[in-house]
Amino acid sequence: MQDVVVVGAGPTGLWLAGELRLGGASVTVLEAREERDSNSKALTIHPRTIEVFDCRGVAEPFLAEGIRIPNGHFGGLPDRMDFSALDTPFPFTLALPQARTEELLEDRALRMGVVLRRGCEVVGLTGNGVELSDGSVVAARYVVGCDGTRSTVRAAAGIDFPGTDATTWGWLGDVVLDAPPERGFAGVTGVDGGLMVVALPGGLHRIVGGDPVTNRAEWPGDLTLEELRATVTRIAGTDFGLRDPRWLSRFGNATRQAATYRAGTVLLAGDAAHMHFPTGGVGMNVGIQDAHNLGWKLAAVATGRADDALLDTYHGERHPVGADLLRHTRAQTALMTGYTPEGQALRAVVSELIASAPDMSLVLAERLSGLDVAYSTGRRVPDQVLPGGDTLFSRLRGGGHVETTAGLVRPDGHLAG
Missing domain, CATH: 3.50.50.60 (FAD/NAD(P)-binding domain)
Structure with a gap:
C-alpha cells in the first residue's frame, strides 16, 4: 500500500x-x-x-x-x-x-x-x-x-x-505569425474586444483575447482559423500574418x-x-x-x-x-x-x-x-543570506524547517507559528 x-x-x-x-x-x-x-x-x-x-x-x-x-x-x-x-x-x-x-x-x-x-x-x-x-x-x-x-x-x-456558470468566453490560438509585433509582444483593446500576443519558444506566438460577440452565456462553438483571423483583424487592424495553427481553443469564466x-x-x-x-x-x-x-x-x-x-x-x-x-x-x-x-x-x-x-x-x-500570501502562522519569508554565507532558499532545499533571525521558517517558506 x-x-x-x-x-x-x-x-x-x-x-x-x-x-x-x-x-x-x-x-x-x-x-x-x-x-x-x-x-x-x-x-x-x-x-x-x-x-x-x-x-x-x-x-x-x-x-x-x-x-x-x-x-x-x-x-x-x-x-x-x-x-x-x-x-x-x-x-x-x-x-x-x-x-x-x-x-x-x-x-x-x-x-x-x-x-x-x-x-x-x-x-x-x-x-x-x-x-x-x-x-x-x-x-x-x-x-x-x-x-x-x-x-x-x-x-x-x-x-x-x-x-457560477460561464457568462463570457475567451479564445486563444497558438499560431505562426508572418508579421509579428515588435519584441514579439502586443496588447490591443477597445470596443471591438481585446487581445494579447505573446511569443512562445519554437517560433510560435499565442494570440489570446475576448470580444463582444462571445460575451454571452451560450457556447459559441469551436474556434476556427477563419474566425480567429477575422476577430484579430477587427480588434487590432491586422491579423499579424497568422497561419498554421498548432492549437485553437475557447475558455469560459465559470467560477x-x-x-x-x-x-x-x-x-x-x-x-x-x-x-x-x-x-x-x-x-x-x-x-x-x-x-x-x-x-x-x-x-x-x-x-x-x-x-x-x-x-x-x-x-x-x-x-x-x-x-x-x-x-x-x-x-x-x-x-x-x-x-x-x-x-x-x-x-x-x-x-x-x-x-x-x-x-x-x-x-x-x-x-x-503570489508574493503577498500570508497565513495566520506567518508571512512568506523573502530570500536572505544566512550565517555561514548560504541563502534561505538554498537551505530550504532539504525540505526541512530553517532557523533564521526572523524566526523558524517552514519547509514551504512561511514563518512557523
Missing part, C-alpha cells in the same frame, strides 16, 4: 508528488492520458512559483528556457505593473508552455522515486484507495485529487463545488471553489479545488503553491512525524487563498469584458491609476505574483 495516491499528472500533481517524496512518503501518480498533452493551457510562471522552484533547487531550467517578462497586466489594461519593485530575486514572469513545465516537473518526480502510471483512469474511491476503469484498485492511505475542474476524486468524495479541500483521507489541490477565468495566468501557479503547502504536511502525517490534525491547516490556509483568487479573477474579468463606453471609461481610469500610483501598482503586482 502506498502512503499517497495522487490523481492527475499536471503541474500540481507532479509538484505535490515530488514534495511528498522529499518528505519520505511513498507516492503513485495516476494519469488517465497515455501521453502528455502537447497543448499548453498555462503559459505564465509567476515570481512566487519561481521562488518555490528555487527553494528546491530546480529553478535553473525554467530560468534558462522561459522568456522573461518584466511586468504584468491587471485585467488586460494597457498600463502594466512594474515587477522590478517586487521584493524577490525574480522580478519577472516566465513565458514557458505548460507542456515543458510538466516535462521538467515529471523528470524531477521520477528522479525522486515517484511511481507514475499513465493510461490509468480513476473512476471512484474505495475504502483504502482508488478504483480504476479496469476494475482494479490502487491502495493508499491518502488520496489527493489533482485531476482538474471535472475532478472525479472531488465528486466521489462528495465535496460540493459551488459557484467555482470546493467547499472543503479535505474530506477525511481525501484532499484536493489545483483546478480540482478552484476554477476561474485565466486572467493574469495565475491558475497553474496557485495550484503549484497549493501543492507546496500540502506536500510537507501530508508527508509528515503519512510517515508518522506529525499528527493528522496538521492536514486541517491545509484547508485553513489555502482555501482563503483560493477565495481571494476567485475574487480577483472576477474583478479582472469585469475589466477585460468592459466593451461598452462605460466599461472603456472604467478601464481607462483604473489603468491611469496603475501608471500614476506606484503604491497601487505594487499592491496589485504583489497579489498577481
Whole structure:
C-alpha cells in the first residue's frame, strides 16, 4: 500500500508528488492520458512559483528556457505593473508552455522515486484507495485529487463545488505569425474586444483575447482559423500574418471553489479545488503553491512525524487563498469584458491609476505574483543570506524547517507559528 495516491499528472500533481517524496512518503501518480498533452493551457510562471522552484533547487531550467517578462497586466489594461519593485530575486514572469513545465516537473518526480502510471483512469474511491476503469484498485492511505475542474476524486468524495456558470468566453490560438509585433509582444483593446500576443519558444506566438460577440452565456462553438483571423483583424487592424495553427481553443469564466479541500483521507489541490477565468495566468501557479503547502504536511502525517490534525491547516490556509483568487479573477474579468463606453471609461481610469500610483501598482503586482500570501502562522519569508554565507532558499532545499533571525521558517517558506 502506498502512503499517497495522487490523481492527475499536471503541474500540481507532479509538484505535490515530488514534495511528498522529499518528505519520505511513498507516492503513485495516476494519469488517465497515455501521453502528455502537447497543448499548453498555462503559459505564465509567476515570481512566487519561481521562488518555490528555487527553494528546491530546480529553478535553473525554467530560468534558462522561459522568456522573461518584466511586468504584468491587471485585467488586460494597457498600463502594466512594474515587477522590478517586487521584493524577490525574480522580478519577472516566465513565458514557458505548460507542456515543458510538466516535462521538467515529471523528470524531477521520477528522479525522486515517484511511481507514475499513465493510461490509468480513476473512476471512484474505495475504502483504502482508488478504483480504476479496469476494475482494479490502487491502495493508499491518502488520496489527493489533482485531476482538474471535472475532478472525479472531488465528486466521489462528495465535496460540493459551488459557484457560477460561464457568462463570457475567451479564445486563444497558438499560431505562426508572418508579421509579428515588435519584441514579439502586443496588447490591443477597445470596443471591438481585446487581445494579447505573446511569443512562445519554437517560433510560435499565442494570440489570446475576448470580444463582444462571445460575451454571452451560450457556447459559441469551436474556434476556427477563419474566425480567429477575422476577430484579430477587427480588434487590432491586422491579423499579424497568422497561419498554421498548432492549437485553437475557447475558455469560459465559470467560477467555482470546493467547499472543503479535505474530506477525511481525501484532499484536493489545483483546478480540482478552484476554477476561474485565466486572467493574469495565475491558475497553474496557485495550484503549484497549493501543492507546496500540502506536500510537507501530508508527508509528515503519512510517515508518522506529525499528527493528522496538521492536514486541517491545509484547508485553513489555502482555501482563503483560493477565495481571494476567485475574487480577483472576477474583478479582472469585469475589466477585460468592459466593451461598452462605460466599461472603456472604467478601464481607462483604473489603468491611469496603475501608471500614476506606484503604491497601487505594487499592491496589485504583489497579489498577481503570489508574493503577498500570508497565513495566520506567518508571512512568506523573502530570500536572505544566512550565517555561514548560504541563502534561505538554498537551505530550504532539504525540505526541512530553517532557523533564521526572523524566526523558524517552514519547509514551504512561511514563518512557523
